[in-house]
Amino acid sequence: MTDLAQDLADFIAAAPTPYHAVAQGVRRLSAAGFTEQPEAGPWDDRPGGRYLVRDGTLLAWFVPESVRPGTPMRIFAAHTDSPTLKVKPRPDMGAGGWRQVAVEVYGGALWNSWLDRDLGLAGRLALYDGTSVLVDIHRPLLRVPQLAIHLDRQVNQGLTLDAQQHLQPVWGLGSPSDGDLIEFLAGEVGVDPDEVAAHDLVVHDVNPPALLGEEEDLLAAPRLDNLASVHAGLGALLAASDDVAASDRPAVIPVFVGFDHEEIGSGSASGASGPLLETVLTRLAGGFDARGTAFAMSRCLSVDVTHAAHPNYLGHYDPTHRSLPNCGPALKVNANQRYATDALGAAAWHRACRDADVPTQFFVGKNTVPCGTTVGPLLATRLGIRTVDVGIPVLSMHSARELCGVRDPGHLAAAATAFLTDPA
Template sequence: MTQQQAAFNQSLIDFLQASPSPAHAVSTMVRELEAAGFTALNESEAWQLEPGQGYWLTRGGRSIIAFRLGEQPVFEAGVRMIGAHTDSPCLKVKPNAELLRHGYLQLGVEVYGGVLMHPWFDRDLSLAGQVHFRNAAGKLQVALLDVAKPIAVIPSLAIHLNREANKNSEINAQLHLPPVLGIDAHDESNPSLVLREWLRSQLRQAGHDVTQVIDYDLCFYDTQAPALVGLEQELISSARLDNLLSCYTGLNALLANGKSAATSLLVCNDHEEVGSSSATGAHGPFLESVLRRLSGEEQLYQRMMARSFFVSCDNAHALHPNYADKHDENHGPKINAGPVIKMNANQRYATNSESSALFSHFCDLAQVPYQRFVVRADMGCGSTIGPVAATKLGVRVVDVGAPQWSMHSIRETAGTKDAWYLSQALQAFISEWEGD
């Protein structure tokens, strides 16, 4: 690992640590964009854009679009787009969450996305997300909250009480996943105020003027920090690598690109893990509405899209040495062997031979290796925002991602070289590709 790659990975670790929820990930990206001179836009206002300048806007505080306007009109040069998602599978706190059971205070949770449940047990958990509250003037406001210390645990059942635990241990999300926050010392006659009063105290300690907590969007997360792993530190282990690694590499590529002929754009949507069907998800109008404002009239929009290209970045399944038979024998991506081009005949990925060839060209320009992945013919295939972008926008799309293990676990593993390789390929796409 070179000194430049080491610095890149440390910045990736810092980004992961600062982003325990989608809203925090967006906030972290906004800070980076503002530091680089990008200007905030508001969807409800008229835009006055200048070639060569960078801009950003958010929706719901959980999805973000950032772009640098090219020197050439968008209908002549097209838009070079990178897409990722801000959300990860997790346990979300229910609205009326308090459970007082057998002398213990617990919080009811919903399973968000395809969570791998077993790894959530016996971890030091904290809470992060958005809290909506009323201030002393009676106005509704929203604040980010990251408790940033262990406050809960989901204890496993001892093997003495379940002798078959290592053979077959089924988890009931309603019964077995509510985290324990402590031994209850609260008034059981009105348990529903426990969490809101505690959130109120946390926000007041952070300097917010809070009279009443109205609602929240909070998720539990593992407090263990990201780390480099391996005898030579070849691996990076962290929560939310799927898909904050892609958000970071896309942001890095956008910021590394100065003024150029073509417009470059990064979109990071929420709700990919649950189907993308929301105002902030890829199925919503967020990206299309921005692109239409950039192009103007319909004919110019169609000309722009015909000259555009979309790289959908979402991590790929690396070959697992203990479960190698779960991969097609000719399509088992290896960690630290470069970004993976993902293909599926049933269009679960949007890659076709043209877009695959183009991304291979970007990798060649950046002088980084690349791999290809096709799922076993007898197994189902996941999906990404790639097919959504292709369907909604009619744009050419390639699905790619860094290879990783333990996808959708509370802690995932990727290679220390692969995020760097992906970032270099994306930079080549934005700054070196002449367009086809």
């Protein structure tokens, strides 16, 4: 495994939820000298690195000494959330002598991938005093058990799952009154259960990331969608901040944003459809009057994993626009703007790859198979900033465990660094 791929594996293992991903990002930014910009505090417009946190969303930027009102920005946009099972407000349930946890599906998860896995539980506990405490039970605690084939002889001809009936995990024997999940979690993190007012909790696979293949050139891990992009973006921002601080080229402001709630449509106060990024960029531009010039000269790189060609299902892909792991990040194109890429945006991406000596490839969906979408079209529409969509190829997207190439995280970080520092 490359050093950067190993670092990605460590980052993923430490970030089972968006809140943990943000905490990991803050740790890395703080170590590099970035300081917090409180969202409700006075705006600090001095040169240097800053970051801003709202729940599961993280923004960070570096202002060079030569900045002026209207200075263009180079933005790396990703998302911190992944499809999973989210714990309901009243979690304790059970049936048939089993204690269970009530969950609902978050995002477009592949339900079957969560069956018969050792699952932990992570998220945050919100306290009555207005603070919150992160929690991560990173050991086998839950399991969504399958029905034995002896009792469903036709299961291999088609598995049908009901999200309400079949996805509720077990975590012990007895009745719901025999235990209290929130009391248990409060004890794990050392807070008084009576002080817990609410929670945001999800399940996660506790098996660590691992190498795969004869040459160990593949990485199997949970949440590659989209922590692989978040990790690359943070690394690119830190590298870009060093570059622009030392450069005598025309100034640009490199910006990173990792949004929460992309997997459920981005329609939230901390999602890509909300006002948070626009507010920060307007301030970075020097105010509303200066932002028109700055936005017109700015560019955004929307980074989300893309579909690697599946050898068992090649008929689902366009035969001339397939992407494969370890062949570089893919430029994502869609005529109906499910991806925001246009020709000038594509040229900026190809220039970044050329400058970084990084291979790139294309992903275009098959005409008869609709593709997904990203934060890219939302940001392009809201901000009017030219946006290009890219991502590293993965197999098993939206599974509890996905697969990518070990070299692609490094390719992405290098190309993104060049994009964030490009003055053209």
